[in-house]
Amino acid sequence: MTTAFASVDDVCRALADAGYLASDAIATTTFLADRLGKPLLVEGPAGVGKTELAKAVARATGARLIRLQCYEGVDEARALYEWNHAKQLLRITAERDGDGHWDALRHDIFTDEFLLARPLLEAVRSEDPVVLLVDELDKADVEIEGLLLEILSDFQVTVPELGTITAAHRPFVVLTSNATRELSEALRRRCLFLHIDYPSPALEQRIVAQHVPGLEATLVESVVRLVGRLRELRLRKAPSVSETVDWARTLVALGSTDLTADVLRDNLGVLLKHQDDIERAAKALDL
Amino acid sequence: MTSLEPRLVGLAGALRRHGVANGTSDVVDAAAVMTALGLEDRERLREGVAAALLRRTGQRQVYDDLFDLWFPAALGSRTGVDDDVPPPADAAEARSRAAQLREELARALADHDEAALESLAARVVAELGRLPNEATTGGWSSAQALDILAPQTAIAAALARLRDAADGIPGGSGNGSGGSEGSGAGSGGAPSGQRFADRFTRDELRAAVAAFRRRVEVETRRRNAEARGAERISRYAVRPPAEQTPFLLAGAVEVEELRRTIAPLAKKLASRMAARRRRAARGEIDIRKTLRRSMSTGGVPMRPAHKQRSPHRPDLVLLCDMSSSVAGFSRFTILLMQAMAGQFRRVRIFGFVNVVDELTDVVLSAPPGADLTEAFRDTARMTRWHNNSDYGSALLDFTDHHLDSVGPRTSVLILGDARTNNTHPHPDALRDIAARAKSVDWLNPESPRQWGVGDSVAPLYADIVDMHECANAAQLRQFVMRLPV
Numbered sequence: 044m045t046t047a048f049a050s051v052d053d054v055c056r057a058l059a060d061a062g063y064l065a066s067d068a069i070a071t072t073t074f075l076a077d078r079l080g081k082p083l084l085v086e087g088p089a090g091v092g093k094t095e096l097a098k099a100v101a102r103a104t105g106a107r108l109i110r111l112q113c114y115e116g117v118d119e120a121r122a123l124y125e126w127n128h129a130k131q132l133l134r135i136t137a138e139r140d141g142d143g144h145w146d147a148l149r150h151d152i153f154t155d156e157f158l159l160a161r162p163l164l165e166a167v168r169s170e171d172p173v174v175l176l177v178d179e180l181d182k183a184d185v186e187i188e189g190l191l192l193e194i195l196s197d198f199q200v201t202v203p204e205l206g207t208i209t210a211a212h213r214p215f216v217v218l219t220s221n222a223t224r225e226l227s228e229a230l231r232r233r234c235l236f237l238h239i240d241y242p243s244p245a246l247e248q249r250i251v252a253q254h255v256p257g258l259e260a261t262l263v264e265s266v267v268r269l270v271g272r273l274r275e276l277r278l279r280k281a282p283s284v285s286e287t288v289d290w291a292r293t294l295v296a297l298g299s300t301d302l303t304a305d306v307l308r309d310n311l312g313v314l315l316k317h318q319d320d321i322e323r324a325a326k327a328l329d330l
Numbered sequence: 331m332t333s334l335e336p337r338l339v340g341l342a343g344a345l346r347r348h349g350v351a352n353g354t355s356d357v358v359d360a361a362a363v364m365t366a367l368g369l370e371d372r373e374r375l376r377e378g379v380a381a382a383l384l385r386r387t388g389q390r391q392v393y394d395d396l397f398d399l400w401f402p403a404a405l406g407s408r409t410g411v412d413d414d415v416p417p418p419a420d421a422a423e424a425r426s427r428a429a430q431l432r433e434e435l436a437r438a439l440a441d442h443d444e445a446a447l448e449s450l451a452a453r454v455v456a457e458l459g460r461l462p463n464e465a466t467t468g469g470w471s472s473a474q475a476l477d478i479l480a481p482q483t484a485i486a487a488a489l490a491r492l493r494d495a496a497d498g499i500p501g502g503s504g505n506g507s508g509g510s511e512g513s514g515a516g517s518g519g520a521p522s523g524q525r526f527a528d529r530f531t532r533d534e535l536r537a538a539v540a541a542f543r544r545r546v547e548v549e550t551r552r553r554n555a556e557a558r559g560a561e562r563i564s565r566y567a568v569r570p571p572a573e574q575t576p577f578l579l580a581g582a583v584e585v586e587e588l589r590r591t592i593a594p595l596a597k598k599l600a601s602r603m604a605a606r607r608r609r610a611a612r613g614e615i616d617i618r619k620t621l622r623r624s625m626s627t628g629g630v631p632m633r634p635a636h637k638q639r640s641p642h643r644p645d646l647v648l649l650c651d652m653s654s655s656v657a658g659f660s661r662f663t664i665l666l667m668q669a670m671a672g673q674f675r676r677v678r679i680f681g682f683v684n685v686v687d688e689l690t691d692v693v694l695s696a697p698p699g700a701d702l703t704e705a706f707r708d709t710a711r712m713t714r715w716h717n718n719s720d721y722g723s724a725l726l727d728f729t730d731h732h733l734d735s736v737g738p739r740t741s742v743l744i745l746g747d748a749r750t751n752n753t754h755p756h757p758d759a760l761r762d763i764a765a766r767a768k769s770v771d772w773l774n775p776e777s778p779r780q781w782g783v784g785d786s787v788a789p790l791y792a793d794i795v796d797m798h799e800c801a802n803a804a805q806l807r808q809f810v811m812r813l814p815v
Contacts (some may be wrong), residue, residue: 051367051374068377069366075378077364079359086387118623128621132629220593223385225811231354231385237386272530275537328529 047104048077063092063099064250072237073100076154076291082195084234085099090283091239097176098219104214106172111162113183120248123188124202127157140329153204163190167200167210176216181220188230191218195233242284244271250284255291266291267300273314276327282314290314304330334364341400342383343396344564345493345521348396350389356382370472387574395551395568399560402552419529421813428478435479436487439538440495447538451545454479458690459550469557471616472543472550485535492531518590553654573804577662577775591803596669599810600646613637643752645739647767649728650689651746652681652706653719659775663745664706667693675735676733684720688730721787725759736763742770744795748781748788756785773809 044121049052053123053295054070054077065073073096078085085093096208103109111122131152138148160168177191194200200211218234220226247267251258258266266287273282282290290313299306313319324330342357357441359382367378376397384393431454438446459475555563563722573591619635647672650663667679671693689706714723736742742763764770772795774781774788781788781797788797798809 051371066755070603071374071377072381075363075366075381079362081359120619128624128625131625135629223597225598225807228385232355233358235381235383236384238384238390268530268534272533275533286518314526314807 047094048074050074054229057103058099061099061102063095064253066242067244068170069239070237076235077215080213082218082234083237085237085239086216086220086222087239088241088281088283092284093219093239094176094178097174100215100217101174102302104172104174104215106174107169108174108176109162110176110178111198112178112313113180113187115182115184117183117187118276119190121161121210122163123161123190123200125159125161127159131157151301154270164200165210166214167198167208170211171210172173172215177216179221180218181222181224181226185227192229192233209263227296241274244268246326247284247287251291253288254288255295255322256293257295262294262300262302263291268292269302273324277323278315278320278323279317280315280320286314335361337400338364340561341396343395344396344400345383347565348392348568349759350384350392372401375401392568395563398548399551399555399564402555424458424478426471431457431479432484432541433483433742434485435481435542436484436491439484439535440491441486447542448545451542451549452545456551468483470550470553472547475550476543476546481539485532485539488535489532490553512592524531552667559732573807577726577799578658585661588662588803591805592665593669595803595806595810596666600670645737645741646670647735647740648677648679649744650679651719652712653683659747665805670727680728680732681706684718684723685712685714687711688732718751719749719773720753721746721748722754722756726756729759729762733762733766738768740767742767743806744770744772746785747774747776749786750793752785755790757790757794760791764795770795770798775801777801
């Protein structure tokens, strides 16, 4: 099995080239997931870059990204594969006009031609290296987890009519979860676990500077310190990295050269999404 | 690698004893991680082994503590730290040493000098932390060192330093103050010469001091582990994760951690209760699914498939003992109330000591994260004649006045220790509630061994409704997991 990264530093560099500044923890775990060939289970608050990590790995390794977005009620037919029954019925009716050997036909309609590959099967069958992103797994039902177990441990899929399909390349699998539901131990056991938290101030400054190049360094520092302070307040939804970047963009758009109480008071809505959070923050920051 | 295997196994064992489940396959993975990463970078090794051994977020704190014990950065005293300092001869000497260290601490805090803070922590333990006689947990005490040092007093000095630095270099601050003067004229309110972000300096310093305290604690554990063995220290000196802390004993810090643990659990509890009736065997036919199933029977729809019903959000009634005997537990109760209130379509919350009072409005109108302990301290409306809890009359009062809040779609959750101070328990009232509700569950902070001992009537109530021990967040998690789907 081939590995995409030579060392942890190599991961850092490759991800940075792909536009993703990774902390040491993220880089180390990504390296290990690649080296040990294990799926990566990523948890953490919303907006810290869980999904972005998978995209960045795909960009960095030149692999194709296949994404399975989970939601309540997602089932086998949407996640794994489905028989194209409309086409199969057409085929059956087309045969009926001829003399029709049923045996031949029966084998005929369960072939690749009538199989609709969904993300999981697509990832396993792919000829090129792929990154498989299973997003927000906690939103899906427990049954989907059972379905994933075979794929995650052996990277193979069993279609009763066709047999077992094994992956040519071991896909780099990233599962993300917001912990609205407890994932099963069986699934957790098969994965490397990574908790992404809010980045350290230094890293966050680099992230902001990268995404918003037009902002002065001193202002970037102020923005990151402000957000750090807000995260310490007990808010309904603490601002995450994406909100920090949005806030920095706001400052550029306003042409501000310094962070002042006025600018902050008028644009707190960019950082905080709930009215009572805004009130609470305004009070705590003495605006 | 051979000499590291026992260490790794020891770490995994210590984690298990602290309630962090891991299996042999995880340890094998961790060993593979160590081979892949090598031992050059300790922090990367820490992250890598964590990825293999941990499975959920709340386990990180206890893991970090144990990792420091089983994979210490170094043995003995550190370079640059004079270890042969004798313990201070008298209180005056200890004070003068502390004053000197405090000054250096202020400087390191002002400069954000991580390396200096690290070596300072080592010096604080070496110079102030040695115990006069060795205790079971070793010869060093972080509590003693931090007591003498009082690092929080360095905040003011660090602030003064930062202010001097800003005033002292006119060239450096010219850029920033020029900008703020320009906008200051517009706003009129901003103090001149001081950037807005500097308002956070004090809070940031406070956080840095808290981090410094942790460094001292880590260093102390390291020194003690060396003297006493990692095995022994990991048993005594590592705080169990927030999950295992009993609600009845939780202090302010633990409550803050609990809040973070309980919020997602309440969400899960809500979705579990909603999931109880999702898989329907009848209802609307899903054409697409039925056709697909029919393919294996040659196009004849033998097994119809039904549309999945959208999950139904049940009603919830919370009935909570708010008396002072379960004060620690009621703090947890309040956390759970607040978390559940956001999850259910219709939630009604009742508190009682010996009569029932509806608290729904108080909880729902409070901002999230607000501390409601004070609001509920005044239990006047939940008491009559005396201040002791009386489950019998409270249940009777509930059936008399609030029984209409319980319907066939309602789940009832009762929280309390069922200690009724030798009054009549009135089990019939509970039976009435159970007969009307969809389900009734009782969470009791006491262990089953205590049920029925003294004035507890828990066994009597447990015969009528499902009673579960719920002394810490781990047991709450178990309760949530056990709910039938």
